[in-house]
Structures are given as structure tokens and as C-alpha cells.
Amino acid sequence: MQTELSKKLGVEHAIFGFTPFPAVAAAISRAGGFGVLGAVRYTAPDDLKRDLDWIEGHVEGMPYGLDVVMPAKKVEGVTEADVEAMIPQGHRQFIRDTLAKYGVPELAEGEASGWRITGWMEQVARTQLDVAFDYPIKLLANALGSPPADVVERAHDRGVLVAALAGSARHAVKHKEGGIDIVVAQGYEAGGHTGEIASMVLTPEVVEAVDPLPVLAAGGIGSGQQVAAALSLGAQGVWLGSIWLTTTEAELPSPRLIQKLLAAGSGDTVRSRALTGKPARQLRTEWTDAWDDTNGPGTLPMPLQGLLVADAVSRIQKYEVEPLLGTPVGQIVGRMNSERSVQAVFDDLTRGFERAVDRINRIAGRSGQ
Amino acid sequence: MQTELSKKLGVEHAIFGFTPFPAVAAAISRAGGFGVLGAVRYTAPDDLKRDLDWIEGHVEGMPYGLDVVMPAKKVEGVTEADVEAMIPQGHRQFIRDTLAKYGVPELAEGEASGWRITGWMEQVARTQLDVAFDYPIKLLANALGSPPADVVERAHDRGVLVAALAGSARHAVKHKEGGIDIVVAQGYEAGGHTGEIASMVLTPEVVEAVDPLPVLAAGGIGSGQQVAAALSLGAQGVWLGSIWLTTTEAELPSPRLIQKLLAAGSGDTVRSRALTGKPARQLRTEWTDAWDDTNGPGTLPMPLQGLLVADAVSRIQKYEVEPLLGTPVGQIVGRMNSERSVQAVFDDLTRGFERAVDRINRIAGRSGQ
Numbered sequence: 004m005q006t007e008l009s010k011k012l013g014v015e016h017a018i019f020g021f022t023p024f025p026a027v028a029a030a031i032s033r034a035g036g037f038g039v040l041g042a043v044r045y046t047a048p049d050d051l052k053r054d055l056d057w058i059e060g061h062v063e064g065m066p067y068g069l070d071v072v073m074p075a076k077k078v079e080g081v082t083e084a085d086v087e088a089m090i091p092q093g094h095r096q097f098i099r100d101t102l103a104k105y106g107v108p109e110l111a112e113g114e115a116s117g118w119r120i121t122g123w124m125e126q127v128a129r130t131q132l133d134v135a136f137d138y139p140i141k142l143l144a145n146a147l148g149s150p151p152a153d154v155v156e157r158a159h160d161r162g163v164l165v166a167a168l169a170g171s172a173r174h175a176v177k178h179k180e181g182g183i184d185i186v187v188a189q190g191y192e193a194g195g196h197t198g199e200i201a202s203m204v205l206t207p208e209v210v211e212a213v214d215p216l217p218v219l220a221a222g223g224i225g226s227g228q229q230v231a232a233a234l235s236l237g238a239q240g241v242w243l244g245s246i247w248l249t250t251t252e253a254e255l256p257s258p259r260l261i262q263k264l265l266a267a268g269s270g271d272t273v274r275s276r277a278l279t280g281k282p283a284r285q286l287r288t289e290w291t292d293a294w295d296d297t298n299g300p301g302t303l304p305m306p307l308q309g310l311l312v313a314d315a316v317s318r319i320q321k322y323e324v325e326p327l328l329g330t331p332v333g334q335i336v337g338r339m340n341s342e343r344s345v346q347a348v349f350d351d352l353t354r355g356f357e358r359a360v361d362r363i364n365r366i367a368g369r370s371g372q
Numbered sequence: 373m374q375t376e377l378s379k380k381l382g383v384e385h386a387i388f389g390f391t392p393f394p395a396v397a398a399a400i401s402r403a404g405g406f407g408v409l410g411a412v413r414y415t416a417p418d419d420l421k422r423d424l425d426w427i428e429g430h431v432e433g434m435p436y437g438l439d440v441v442m443p444a445k446k447v448e449g450v451t452e453a454d455v456e457a458m459i460p461q462g463h464r465q466f467i468r469d470t471l472a473k474y475g476v477p478e479l480a481e482g483e484a485s486g487w488r489i490t491g492w493m494e495q496v497a498r499t500q501l502d503v504a505f506d507y508p509i510k511l512l513a514n515a516l517g518s519p520p521a522d523v524v525e526r527a528h529d530r531g532v533l534v535a536a537l538a539g540s541a542r543h544a545v546k547h548k549e550g551g552i553d554i555v556v557a558q559g560y561e562a563g564g565h566t567g568e569i570a571s572m573v574l575t576p577e578v579v580e581a582v583d584p585l586p587v588l589a590a591g592g593i594g595s596g597q598q599v600a601a602a603l604s605l606g607a608q609g610v611w612l613g614s615i616w617l618t619t620t621e622a623e624l625p626s627p628r629l630i631q632k633l634l635a636a637g638s639g640d641t642v643r644s645r646a647l648t649g650k651p652a653r654q655l656r657t658e659w660t661d662a663w664d665d666t667n668g669p670g671t672l673p674m675p676l677q678g679l680l681v682a683d684a685v686s687r688i689q690k691y692e693v694e695p696l697l698g699t700p701v702g703q704i705v706g707r708m709n710s711e712r713s714v715q716a717v718f719d720d721l722t723r724g725f726e727r728a729v730d731r732i733n734r735i736a737g738r739s740g741q
Binding site for chain 1: 560561568703706707
């Protein structure tokens with residue numbers, strides 16, 4: 004499964020896998036795809052260094068990349084404490100009340116929350132980059148708009164391609180103007196931050212809008228048929244995130260969350276502002292319902308909401324409080340029905356792609372395929 | 373572009389076109405697709421008879437079908453007046469206030485509204501069927517759940533295939549259990565009534581759920597690339613509605629509405645209950661905004677909402693009140709940028725499909741394509 008972009012990056016298949024887990028990223032690259040490690044959870048540079056070392060030791064020389072969350076607009080001199088001070092007390096009380104209702108225990112003294120705003124702040128992302136540029140990464144992706152111009156330049160100086168996510172053709176054009184090399188067209192059905200335009204419509208719009216830049220299709224892809232569909236829409240590759248969450252290499256901390264993912268259908272996600280303040284697709288839970296309820300206090304804008312709920316989300320995850328337990332995931336969760344290795348998922352994708360090409364050739368009357 | 377289903381129906385291309393306009397339906401069938409006439413607007417049997425006669429005279433012997441709106445659950449002895457009586461006065465006042473704010477003139481005495489509840493009631497749909505079964509229709513589609521068992525039987529006795537729309541695999545399985553022959557998987561991005569699951573995810577789920585029944589993919593399709601994508605997902609054909617609205621054969625009464633459609637981007641639609649009481653994708657207008665506003669009275673359940681707004685929608689359309697003027701349409705409206713003949717749209721679809729197949733073969737390394 005070769006496109007200009009996959010050839011340029013030196014991978015066998017134009018399948019890009021985004022994951023917060025080093026073992027998954029390395030396995031994707033070993034399988035012939037392109038693993039991209041999500042860096043948002045690394046607040047300490049040494050942790051990122053440790054995991055990039057690990058990837059280097061396990062990727063067998065295959066290329067991989069890093070995904071950061073870096074706002075294009077710089078906010079000078081704002082600390083986490085400044086942001087904390089902007090959160091209304093009523094919202095804090097709503098969280099206390101909601102957690103109490105479900106009997107969620109407190110975190111022990113000194114237990115850090117897993118979700119911190121810090122990973123979302125530019126100074127942290129820059130620290131991550133200082134670490135990452137010491138490694139032979141081939142791709143730097145940004146999940147939050149175009150990265151700042153100096154970061155793009157720094158990447159290009161090192162021969163690193165820069166990718167950015169877009170939920171509309173308009174955003175994609177801005178990326179192109181910002182010197183980005185690759186646009187990831189993130190459809191409505193995708194996990195995490197998404198717009199309202201579905202992949203079927205978004206992908207070709209973005210391809211046309213940023214031509215000749217390569218586009219990766221993201222959202223709703225978890226089978227070889229869907230890979231074939233996305234490539235039919237003009238993409239030069241696919242960008243998969245959710246599908247790896249239930250692989251055996253993934254390190255989701257909560258067994259109960261894994262069971263929820265395996266049991267969920269495609270209709271069991273919701274596009275909610277509960278997690279970050281911007282619409283992000285995730286498992287629908289009583290937690291998202293509480294935030295989306297018109298009788299609740301409503302969500303705060305990014306980055307306040309993320310900071311507000313950080314400890315609560317950690318508590319829910321640590322104590323595996325079933326009705327509240329969720330995670331960002333796309334509508335493809337409906338076909339994540341068993342724990343499989345990354346290699347098994349990958350084989351399924353590539354074989355399914357070949358079968359889909361066979362079928363489309365039969366439909367097109369091109370025999371001998 | 374041949375599938376088992378297109379062969380069975382005797383059409384050259386597995387492209388199904390849904391339209392309220394007889395001239396469009398006939399042109400789709402003449403072009404080698406399968407035209408399906410939407411019957412919901414025919415409250416008088418003679419009008420339907422006249423238009424089916426017209427189609428018979430213009431279809432050059434090619435097959436075509438009819439789409440009705442027939443609830444599976446029968447409501448005995450309920451008249452339009454009974455339903456009218458259930459509408460709260462506050463909602464009527466909201467409409468009067470909103471129309472007054474925009475200076476929308478009244479309809480003249482005796483001017484019927486274009487949108488009536490009657491087309492949505494079973495007795496009317498049955499009258500439509502009594503007319504339609506006198507014609508050599510090859511397909512009967514139902515937009516509102518499975519048709520009643522006796523209707524399915526009556527169709528089968530005449531060799532007419534029965535199709536039903538579904539927005540989830542669960543609904544699709546119900547159709548299969550109801551003896552339906554074809555499921556139309558209607559994705560989130562589609563115009564009109566839609567669920568929340570996007571085509572990329574919905575199509576293969578429905579294909580798997582109702583196997584071996586054939587599935588048509590609907591939602592987001594308006595180019596040959598998108599046809600190839602939908603067929604890659606396992607569909608036996610595509611079902612297109614929106615794309616025909618701006619063809620030269622379409623008879624939209626409002627030139628200003630046509631201009632709005634041509635100018636709209638993929639982000640200019642909304643899934644709103646404003647039109648019928650169930651979520652239906654349509655152009656976003658100040659009318660849909662007013663209904664979706666949390667400070668408004670909220671929409672009523674189907675069929676009350678449709679009856680409530682019928683005259684208002686007619687007035688808005690007749691007087692072409694720009695900010696309020698809308699229509700059901702899918703996200704594909706973003707690529708409806710010029711008025712073209714049905715044949716030109718069709719050529720674009722089939723040529724684009726061939727190019728998409730060429731490209732996917734190159735990506736798959738199958739040379740000589």
C-alpha cells in the first residue's frame with residue numbers, strides 16, 4: 004500500500020498510527036506502518052526521553068514520529084496557577100457533588116493526576132521538542148492548529164516533516180499557508196477533538212483545498228475496507244488512533260475501561276466538551292452526560308475545562324468508577340471487539356485492503372484482479 | 373459499475389438517485405442509474421398518477437422506483453385535525469413572532485402549504501401505493517422504518533423489491549427481520565433524517581449486520597471518489613439525494629434557494645428537529661437557529677412539528693425570505709457549486725469512479741490498470 008508519502012517516509016504501508024503508548028508506536032512501525040507517539044502526557048522531559056530511548060531500542064530501524072499539542076497563539080507568562088484562579092467555584096462544587104454522588108474516593112496525598120493542563124501549554128510542548136529533536140524522528144504532528152513558524156523551521160532544518168490536524172478545508176488551508184507538509188483531515192467520527200464534517204465529505208475537500216500537499220484521512224478507520232475507502236477519497240494515507248487502544252501492547256491503566264471499549268457500539272460515543280472545553284469524541288458516560296446536561300453548570304473554555312476536571316478524571320480512572328469511566332475514542336469503537344496484537348490489527352488492515360481492492364475491481368469490471 | 377443488485381435491477385451503474393422531481397428521476401434512469409421518485413409531497417393520487425405517467429413517457433424503458441413515507445406503527449382513526457389540536461398555542465405564537473420579525477407575508481386565501489403532514493400519514497401512503505402498483509415500478513423504498521408486512525407482501529407479489537432506510541445496524545436488522553430486500557444505510561452526513569453514525573463507520577456495520585442482504589450507502593456522496601469509497605465499504609450501490617437538487621432538471625421553486633445551495637459549504641448544514649420533530653440535516657438558517665435556540669420553545673415531536681411549521685415553511689419559500697430559506701440537504705452541499713444536467717452529474721460520477729479505481733490500483737501496486 005504505497006503512496007508518494009509512504010515512499011518518502013520509507014514505510015511499506017501508508018498507515019499511520021497515533022498512540023500514547025511507546026510499545027504500540029514501535030509495533031506499528033515494525034509492522035510496516037508509521038508509529039506516532041502522542042507526547043501530551045509527558046510533563047517531565049526525562050519521561051519522554053526514557054520512552055523515546057525505548058522506542059529506538061524496539062523499532063528495528065523503522066521510522067516513527069511524535070505528536071505534540073502546541074497552540075499557534077503564544078500566551079506569555081501564564082502559569083498553571085493563573086489559569087486555576089480563573090475557574091469559578093460553582094464548577095468546582097459541581098465536580099465535588101458529582102463525584103460524591105458516585106462515591107468516588109479521593110486521590111492519596113501527592114498523587115498526581117494523569118491529565119494535566121501542562122502538556123497543553125506551549126512551554127511544555129517546547130521542552131518536549133527539545134528532547135524529541137535529539138532523536139531521529141521523521142514526523143512531527145500537532146493536534147492543535149499549525150505549530151509556530153520557528154518550530155516548523157526547526158523541524159524542516161532537521162529533515163522532519165510537519166503534520167497538522169484539520170477538521171475543515173479552511174483550517175487545512177491555514178496549515179498549508181503555515182508551511183505544514185502534511186494535513187491530517189480529522190472527520191466527525193474520529194476520537195478526540197473533531198469538527199462536524201464527516202470523513203466521506205471532509206477528506207476529498209481537504210485534498211482539493213491543499214493540493215499538492217499530501218493528506219492523511221482520520222476518523223472512522225479500523226478495517227481494510229475503510230483504508231481503501233479513505234484512499235479512494237484521495238488521501239495519501241490513513242491516520243488511525245482509536246483502533247490501537249484495545250491492542251495487547253496498549254497500556255490502558257484500567258481493565259474495566261478496556262472492557263467498556265470492547266463492549267461499546269458505534270453509537271456509544273459522544274462529541275462533548277466535558278474533557279477539554281472543545282468538542283472531543285469520547286465514550287458517552289454518566290460523566291459526559293452530567294456535563295452535557297442543560298441543568299448542569301456547562302463546560303468552561305479550553306484550557307480551563309481540562310484543568311478543572313484533571314483530578315476528577317484521575318480519580319475516576321484510578322478507582323475504575325464504572326458509570327463515569329471513559330476515554331477519547333472514535334465511532335470505530337464499535338468494531339473494537341477483542342484484544343489483539345498490533346501485528347494482528349495490521350494484518351487485518353492490509354489483507355482487508357487487498358480484498359476491498361479485489362471487490363472494487365470486480366465492480367468496475369476489471370477482471371483478472 | 374456493476375454489483376449483484378444493479379444486475380438484478382437491470383441498470384448499468386449501481387447509482388440510485390432519490391428525488392422529488394419526476395424529470396430528475398427519469399433522467400437518472402436514462403443515464404444508466406436507478407431513479408427513485410419521492411412521493412411524500414403527493415397528497416392527491418391524481419398528481420402522483422400524472423407524474424408517474426410522465427416518467428413512463430420519458431424513462432425510455434429503464435427501471436425506476438418510488439419512495440414513500442410510511443410509519444410501521446398504524447395509528448387508527450387519527451385525522452389531521454386531531455393532530456392540529458395537540459399543538460400548544462405558545463409554539464404557534466413563536467412562529468407568528470418569528471415570521472413577523474422577518475416581515476414574512478401571509479399566504480393568500482386558499483393557498484395550500486407545500487409541506488403537509490398528510491404525506492406522512494399511513495392512509496395517504498397507502499393511497500400512493502394503490503396508484504404506484506399500477507405502474508411497472510421495480511423498487512419501493514420507505515424512509516420511515518420498515519413498511520407494514522402487508523405492504524411488503526403486496527410489493528413482493530408484484531416482483532417489486534422493498535428498501536428501507538436505517539441509521540444504525542440495529543435498525544437495519546429490524547428491516548431484515550421485516551422481510552425487506554435492500555437496506556439504505558443513511559449516514560450522519562446525509563440530508564434529511566439521519567442518525568449520528570457517519571457513513572465511513574455505518575456502511576460496513578450495516579453490511580455485516582444484514583448480510584447477505586444488499587446495502588446501499590447514503591450520505592456524503594456526490595463524486596466518483598465517494599462512490600468508490602462507499603463501494604469499498606461493502607455497499608452494493610450508492611443512494612444519492614442532495615446532489616440532484618441543483619441539476620437543471622430539478623424544479624426547486626425558489627431561485628434564491630438554489631443560489632444558497634450553490635454558495636453553501638459543507639459546514640453550512642445542521643442536524644435539526646426544526647422541520648419534522650426528528651433530527652434531519654438541512655441548510656442552517658436563522659429559522660433553524662431560532663428553533664434550536666435554548667431560549668426558544670423547543671421543537672415538538674413528529675408529526676406535530678411538521679404540521680406546526682408547514683404553512684410557515686411555505687410562506688418562507690414562496691416569498692424567498694433569504695435568512696430563513698432552507699431545505700433538507702447533506703454535507704455534500706459543499707461541492708454543489710454549479711447547475712448541471714443530471715447527465716453531466718452522472719458522467720462526473722462514473723468517470724470519477726474510474727479514476728478512483730485507477731488510483732487505488734496504483735496504491736495497491738497492481739500495475740497495468
